[in-house]
Amino acid sequence: MTTPSAPLTDLPVGISMIDGLGSLPAVAVAHPSATALIYLHGAHVAEWCPTGQLPVLWMSALSRYSTADPLRGGIPLCFPWFGKNATDATLPNHGWARLAEWTLISAESGADAAELTFELTEQSVGVPDGTAPMRLLYVVTVGAELTADLQVINTADRDLTFEEAFHTYVTVGEITATTIGGFENLPYLDRAATPEATGVSAQRVLFGGEHLERIYPMPALIDVDDAAQSRVITVVAPASAQSVIWNPGSVKAADIADFGDDEFTSMVCVEAANVLDGAITLAPGASNHMTTTLAVR
Numbered sequence: 490m491t492t493p494s495a496p497l498t499d500l501p502v503g504i505s506m507i508d509g510l511g512s513l514p515a516v517a518v519a520h521p522s523a524t525a526l527i528y529l530h531g532a533h534v535a536e537w538c539p540t541g542q543l544p545v546l547w548m549s550a551l552s553r554y555s556t557a558d559p560l561r562g563g564i565p566l567c568f569p570w571f572g573k574n575a576t577d578a579t580l581p582n583h584g585w586a587r588l589a590e591w592t593l594i595s596a597e598s599g600a601d602a603a604e605l606t607f608e609l610t611e612q613s614v615g616v617p618d619g620t621a622p623m624r625l626l627y628v629v630t631v632g633a634e635l636t637a638d639l640q641v642i643n644t645a646d647r648d649l650t651f652e653e654a655f656h657t658y659v660t661v662g663e664i665t666a667t668t669i670g671g672f673e674n675l676p677y678l679d680r681a682a683t684p685e686a687t688g689v690s691a692q693r694v695l696f697g698g699e700h701l702e703r704i705y706p707m708p709a710l711i712d713v714d715d716a717a718q719s720r721v722i723t724v725v726a727p728a729s730a731q732s733v734i735w736n737p738g739s740v741k742a743a744d745i746a747d748f749g750d751d752e753f754t755s756m757v758c759v760e761a762a763n764v765l766d767g768a769i770t771l772a773p774g775a776s777n778h779m780t781t782t783l784a785v786r
């Protein structure tokens with residue numbers, strides 16, 4: 490069993506605990522380089538705004554703010570499975586990490602950025618059989634760039650296998666004017682097709698208002714060209730096997746209760762993932778990092 494760390498009570502200047510929406514506790518960061526808001530519920534990064542920029546992360550106006558639900562938008566942490574659970578359909582979509590109450594165990598503010606560390610252990614989440622025990626450490630670095638690093642430590646005496654993803658929602662001015670580069674000529678799994686299909690394209694990823702859900706191998710650099718806001722958001726995630734690109738389009742958006750019918754026009758998910766054949770297996774005592782960095786240019 491892992492002994493949980495004590496919650497942090499002494500916070501540096503510019504970092505404070507506040508009551509977020511729904512009265513959920515959240516860490517507010519006001520650093521010269523950026524502002525951010527991270528809920529303890531799911532260790533969910535809901536806001537990141539580099540100084541002088543428009544907000545980068547998208548949140549739904551219909552997001553629920555309750556310990557019973559995941560937040561809709563920001564950076565949901567998918568762990569220890571992605572999508573539906575393979576053996577038990579009653580378990581929550583995308584795993585339990587985004588539904589758990591994390592503990593802030595470290596907060597530092599430096600010249601360039603603020604760094605927050607959140608922890609989750611099997612005691613705090615009550616994990617289902619087969620996935621415990623483990624310790625998760627999630628380090629969020631808030632600055633002109635945003636870096637999220639999820640470390641999984643296998644504290645069990647047997648192998649641990651899991652999937653994981655940063656299901657990052659990026660805000661864009663208009664999805665049909667947005668293109669995503671980095672995936673040209675890479676093979677993808679088309680999960681919006683029935684049945685699922687494979688594909689490849691020499692073009693940048695384009696959006697026409699329909700459901701788009703593709704799993705690609707992770708390229709060295711992803712760039713989201715948000716023409717309507719005249720900016721480019723870059724995403725790198727070197728320790729991820731895959732990237733998932735997701736936009737529900739008009740039809741699927743209307744079916745999602747905590748997603749506005751027209752909100753698909755202002756977001757796209759650009760995810761870093763280790764899923765399917767990229768799932769991670771850790772030997773006892775071993776650990777693994779998954780990291781993503783977002784920047785605006």
Ligand SMILES: O=P(O)(O)OC[C@H]1O[C@@H](O)[C@H](O)[C@@H](O)[C@@H]1O
Pocket residue numbers: 559572582583656680702733735
């Ligand atoms: O509604 P959730 O659980 O946050 O999931 C959002 C979407 O996440 C995507 O990654 C899935 O492939 C979709 O099927 C799903 O609709």
